[in-house]
Amino acid sequence: MDCIRRSSYHEKRVWSKRWSVIKSLTLACTVSNQSSLIVKILNYALTLEHLENAFYHEGLAKYTRDAFGKAANIFQDRGHFYDNLYEVSMDEQTHVDFLTRALGDDAVAPCTYDFPFTDPASFLALAGVLEGVGVSA
Secondary structure (H helix, E strand, O other): OHHHHHHHHHHHHHHHHHHHHHHHHHHHHHHOOOOHHHHHHHHHHHHHHHHHHHHHHHHHHHOOHHHHHHHOOOOOOHHHHHHHHHHHHHHHHHHHHHHHHHHHHHOOOOOOOOOOOOOHHHHHHHHHHHHHHHHHO
């Protein structure tokens, strides 16, 4: 779990840069009558955001803050770790809302997901995989 904590700063910087690009594309999309390529790119981003949003919401609804702290081997301030997960979850919801509003009727709908986690530890392991996919996309 140390790798998740260490990489969060780097991932926030990467996502911050990506969101700048996505916001620029969205503005261009609005200004240029929603060019087909831009709509496809934004829908690709929205598809990934739907996936991450559903994942975090499901995991946070299923397990307690203490369970996440134990799974991450955090012995002090377990609530802070959970609060970080909650913040990531809210960020994903914000990304979905932003892209959905920007795309309007062209926005893709979320899929039905079946995440293979069975406890907080497997949730955190899968979070690492999903975040890696999102950052590399």
